[in-house]
Amino acid sequence: xxxxxxxxxxxxxxxxxxxPTSPDAEFPRCRGDAITGDRYWSKDFAAREWEKMWTRVWHxxxxxxxxxxxxxxxxxxxxHQSVVMVRQQDGGIRAxxxxxxxxxxxxxxxxxxxxxxxxxCPYHGWKWAIDGALDWVQDEEDFPQxxxxxxxxxxxxxxxxxxxxxxxxxxxxxVPLLEYMHPIPTLLAGRDLAAWKRVVWRTxxxxxxxxxxxxxxxxxxxxxxxxxxxxxxxxxxxxTTVFEMYPTxxxxxxxxxxPSSRYPDAQQMKPLWAxxxxxxxxxxxxxxGRAQEARVALQQARRKLGPARGHLHFDTLSDAELTDQFHHxxxxxxxxxxxxEGLHVFRTEPDPEDxxxxxxxxxxxxxxxxxxxxxxxxxxxxxxxxxxxxxxxAAYQAEIKQGDFLTQxxxxxxxxxxxxxxxxxxxxxxxxxxxxxxxFHEVINDYLxxxx
Numbered sequence: 179x180x181x182x183x184x185x186x187x188x189x190x191x192x193x194x195x196x197x198p199t200s201p202d203a204e205f206p207r208c209r210g211d212a213i214t215g216d217r218y219w220s221k222d223f224a225a226r227e228w229e230k231m232w233t234r235v236w237h238x239x240x241x242x243x244x245x246x247x248x249x250x251x252x253x254x255x256x257x258h259q260s261v262v263m264v265r266q267q268d269g270g271i272r273a274x275x276x277x278x279x280x281x282x283x284x285x286x287x288x289x290x291x292x293x294x295x296x297x298x299c300p301y302h303g304w305k306w307a308i309d310g311a312l313d314w315v316q317d318e319e320d321f322p323q324x325x326x327x328x329x330x331x332x333x334x335x336x337x338x339x340x341x342x343x344x345x346x347x348x349x350x351x352x353v354p355l356l357e358y359m360h361p362i363p364t365l366l367a368g369r370d371l372a373a374w375k376r377v378v379w380r381t382x383x384x385x386x387x388x389x390x391x392x393x394x395x396x397x398x399x400x401x402x403x404x405x406x407x408x409x410x411x412x413x414x415x416x417x418t419t420v421f422e423m424y425p426t427x428x429x430x431x432x433x434x435x436x437p438s439s440r441y442p443d444a445q446q447m448k449p450l451w452a453x454x455x456x457x458x459x460x461x462x463x464x465x466x467g468r469a470q471e472a473r474v475a476l477q478q479a480r481r482k483l484g485p486a487r488g489h490l491h492f493d494t495l496s497d498a499e500l501t502d503q504f505h506h507x508x509x510x511x512x513x514x515x516x517x518x519e520g521l522h523v524f525r526t527e528p529d530p531e532d533x534x535x536x537x538x539x540x541x542x543x544x545x546x547x548x549x550x551x552x553x554x555x556x557x558x559x560x561x562x563x564x565x566x567x568x569x570x571x572a573a574y575q576a577e578i579k580q581g582d583f584l585t586q587x588x589x590x591x592x593x594x595x596x597x598x599x600x601x602x603x604x605x606x607x608x609x610x611x612x613x614x615x616x617x618f619h620e621v622i623n624d625y626l627x628x629x630x
Contacts, residue, residue: 200430202361203422208616211623213606215598218387224533228257231510231625233348236358238512238525239263239337240344241376243563244290245271249308251297252290252344257530261346262286262297263337264308272309273337273346279330280304280315289566306332341371360426362506366516368494371543374521375561378542381568382584386591387598388511388536389618391526394587395505395513396429396614402440404586410448412503413470415439416611427509427621427630429614435501436470445469458483477501480518488548492518507614509621520544534595538571540584 217223240252245265253262253276260276262285278285278299285297285306296305296313305314310332318325336347338355340363345355356363394400401414413419413434420432437444437451447469452462455472458479465472477500484492484500492500495518504516515522521543529535546561571592575585597603608616624630 199420199422200361200365200424202424203430204425205421205423206617208613209620211616211620213608213616213619215600215603217619217622218389218595218598219534221533224528226626227528227622230628231622232257232528234352234625234630235349235510236338236345236347236352236355237261238343239273239346240290241563242271242339242342242344242372243375245344247292249294250290250292251286251308253286253288254346256527259348260284260286261335263344263346264293266309271337271339271344273335273344274310274332275335277333278302278304278306279312279332280326285332310334341366341369342374343371358426359428359508361424362428362508362514365430365504365506366514366521368496368499369516369521370491370494370545371521374543374545375563376523376541377520377544377561377564378540379564379566380540380574381566382538382540382571382574382588383569384536384538384571384588384591385534386536386588386595387533388526388528389622390536390591390594391513391524391538391587392507392509392511392618393615394591395507395515395524396431396618397612398431398433399609399611400590402438404590405583407450409438409441410450411435411437411454413438413440413444416609419611421611421614423614423617427618429507429617431505431507431614432498433503433505434470434473435476435503436473439470473501488550489518489545490548491545507618509618538588 237254237256239254239261240263244250244252245263248265248267251262251264253260261273262276263271263273266272276285277283278301280299280302283299283301285299287300293308296307298305303316304312307313312327312330315326318327336350336352338345340355340359352358398414398416398419401408401412408414413436415438418434418439420430422430437446437448445468447462447466451469451472455462455465455476458476460472460475460479462472465475477497480489480492480500481497499516500518506514506516508514511526513524515524523539523541523543525539527537527539529537544561551561571588575589578585606615621630
């Protein structure tokens with residue numbers, strides 16, 4: 179990438195210049211803030227993240243589909259906090275700190291469920307209505323300061339939805355969710371995410387700092403070493419990849435579905451690419467010696483054949499969205515990767531005690547394909563909301579004996595966390611294609627230093 183001598187902004191590489199980019203994209207030079215190892219293991223740094231950043235951003239709490247009827251609720255625990263989100267009688271969703279204001283007992287222990295009008299504290303039986311009002315206490319007449327009913331309410335936090343996702347914020351003055359997320363909802367507008375189902379839902383406890391995933395999904399530089407199986411069908415080379423940054427702190431990276439331009443044989447047909455083409459009625463031999471040209475042919479085939487095969491959602495996708503991978507890294511800890519088949523959702527959250535540990539959530543959202551009983555990508559379950567599977571990464575690693583892209587990424591996460599404490603590492607040395615990694619850390623610094 180080259181910088182304009184007048185604006186200081188970085189131009190998109192010529193091979194990707196014909197790829198439409200968001201009008202909100204910016205390409206500023208990073209300041210060059212040092213990315214040192216202590217950011218990943220220092221308790222002092224983690225405490226500053228909590229105080230200055232986590233209390234000011236929006237958090238993904240769950241899916242609106244979990245809240246079908248009034249009184250249905252989900253809880254989300256973050257650090258030492260817990261928030262309960264509950265469907266109201268008017269159909270809206272409100273969120274409250276999950277604590278009884280009598281003596282501080284955790285109000286709801288379950289991750290999700292339903293109540294018939296009230297949450298009842300398990301300690302002294304105080305009853306809180308689903309709108310936060312205190313309706314009943316034992317021995318109401320015995321309070322010298324007067325009955326708490328009519329005086330106390332559960333402490334509410336901002337709660338909004340987009341795309342079937344339920345978000346909340348600890349900041350009572352949080353900007354509206356759509357303003358905070360801009361332009362991600364616009365970029366994903368062709369996908370009816372509210373109607374898509376979460377067909378995979380897995381939570382893993384991993385011996386790594388939460389920032390690993392945001393670092394990882396902000397670049398494609400790691401793909402040849404970590405995911406070599408994708409060489410034949412994902413073009414990870416920076417010259418053909420679109421990198422975008424937005425003033426809100428979010429980023430986007432678009433990788434073309436075609437053999438990687440990184441290798442001299444990029445125009446030779448690879449088995450994995452051939453299988454994709456054959457699935458859509460294309461003859462791989464017709465593209466021998468010009469394998470990358472099959473990307474456009476695949477778009478045309480999916481456009482033509484998709485609806486008849488039940489992929490009705492193809493009608494609302496652009497040609498590029500019919501093939502390519504659209505990685506949206508939403509500051510600070512959420513990645514939404516759109517593919518023709520569905521949406522990969524990645525969320526990492528810090529351990530409340532030890533910054534060397536985090537929880538890694540992976541969801542896969544899929545649209546219903548008429549005539550198919552199961553998502554084609556996984557083939558594991560009917561078109562229904564997935565059951566939550568949670569555990570330790572080491573156990574999951576043992577279960578997935580041949581490995582998958584999750585284990586490949588998390589294997590590296592664990593070894594990097596070990597290396598970040600080495601006396602031989604002082605700070606990251608980034609390539610230009612890793613500029614979004616640098617930008618991510620600079621946005622964190624902006625929060626910590628009061629600039630956001």
